[in-house]
Amino acid sequence: MEKLIPTLIDGLNLGSVYALVALGYTMVYGIAKMLNFAHGDVIMVGAYTLFVCITTLHLPLWLTFIIAILVCSVLGFIVEKLAYKPLRGSSPLAVLITAIGVSYLLQNLALLFANTKYGMDKQFFSSFLNLGSLKIGNVTISGVDFLIWITTAVIMVGMMLFIKKTKTGRAMLAVSEDKGAAQLMGVNVNKTISITFIIGSALAAIASILFAAKYQFVESTMGSLFGIKAFAAAVFGGIGSIPGAVIGGVIIGIIEAFSTAFLPGSVNAASDGFAFVILIIMLVLKPTGLLGKQTTEKV
C-alpha cells in the first residue's frame, strides 16, 4: 500500500512526458494526416543538446533550455521541408517509410556524434534542476515532479486556446478538417503544416528538458520506444484530439508505472508491453480512441 502513491507519482511523471510528445504526434497527424515516426527522436536530439550545453559548454540553464527548444524547432522545420514536403500527395506508405528512415538517420547521427565525442552513446546528467521537495505524510513530491505536471497541464490548456483563439490556430483547425476549403479561404496550407511541425518539435524539446531533469540520462535510441509509447498515447486518447493526447499519455504512463511496481519480477520485465495491451483493448472497444471523433467519408 505504501508503494501506491509513489507509483502514482512516477506514472504521472512518465505520463506527462509521454503526453507532451503525444501532442506533437496528434497535431501533425491531425493537420498533415501523416504519422511522423521521427517525432520521438526529436526528444533524443533535445536531450543531447541539453547534455552538450550543460556538461561540455557549461552554459547557464535558461540559455540551455532556449537552445534545446530552438534546435528541436529548427530540426522539425528542416525535416518537414526536406523529407515530407516533397512527398505531399504521395501514398501514405511512402511518407511512413520516409518517417521511419528519418528516425533511423537521426538515431545514427546521434550515435556517431556521441561515440566520437564521448566514447559511448549513453550519457548521464548530473542533477541540473534542483527545485526542493514537498513532504506530505510519508510521501515526498519533488519540485521537478510539480514542474512536470504543471508544465504539461499549462501546455495542454495553452494549445487548446491557441487553436481556438488565434489566426494560426484556426488555420490549423481548418487545414485539419478540409485542406482544400482552407486553401480557398486564404489559409496558407504549406505554412500551416510547417508551423505545426515547429510547434510539435518545440513541445518535444520541452519534454526532453523535463525528461532529462527527472531521469538524468540520454542515449541515441531513447526516442524510438518513447516515440512509440507517445504515439500509442495519442491513439489511445483519440488521434487528433489535444486533451485526448494528454489523457492518453497520463494513462499509458500510469499503467507502465503500476505494472513495473506491482507485477512479479519475472513478468514486470515486460511492463512496456502492458500499455500496448490496454491500447489494443481500447481500440477494439472504441476504435476512435477515448476522445476521438467518428468521421464519415462521403462518396
Added chain:
Amino acid sequence: MELINLNDICKTYTKSKQPVNVLKKISLAVNSGDFLGIVGASGSGKTTLLNIIGFLDSQSSGDYIFLNKPTNKLTKKQLAKLRTENIGFIFQNFNLINSLTALENVTLPLYYKGINKRKREAMGISALKSVGLEEKCNFYPSELSGGQCQRVAVARAVVTKPKLILADEPTGNLDSFSGETIKKLLFELNRKGHTIILITHDKEFSSLLPKTATLKDGVIKVNS
C-alpha cells in the same frame, strides 16, 4: 466590363500513358454581372473548367485573361492572391469547418485578409443576415440542416465581396425545398451585382438562367 476571357483553353491529362483531352479549345467570355450556368453530362469537363476559372487548376494551353490581365505567367502565389481577393466558392458538400460556429466559418476568409475582429464580426453577421441566418450565428454546422449549411457557405462565399462566385452543383446535395431557397438566394445575389458561374445538373434551374453553356466531350457551346 469583361471579367473573364478564355481563349482556346485546352486541358490534357495523361492516363495510362495515353493523353486524354478533357477540354478542347474552350473560348468563353463572361461579363461582370453575368449569371452563367455550365451544364453537361458527368465527365464532360465541367469541374475541370470551373477549377481553371477559379485558378485551382491550370490549362495545358490557351490564354486566360482575368480582369483584363493575362494570368498565364503568374506564379502560384500570385494566382492564390488573385483567387482570395476576387473569387468566392460554393461547393456541393458545403465544406464548412465543423469545429467552428456559423459566424466563425463565415468570418474565416476575413481573418486571412487582416481585417480586425470587430469589423470581421460585423461583416460576418451582415452576410449571415443576407442569407436569413443571423439568429444561427453561434450554431455549429452539425446543429444546422443541409440547406442552412449551404446558406452559411453562401454567406462565406460573399463575405469578402468577391467579383466572381463559382458554385459547383450548389443544390446537388439538398432536398427540393432547400434547393429552391439556395436558387432564390443565388438569383438575389446576381440581382445585387455578383457575377456567378455555376455547374448544375438541374434542368429546371438551368432553364431559368439568362445564359448557359453546354459542355460535351470537352467542347463548349454557349446558348444565350
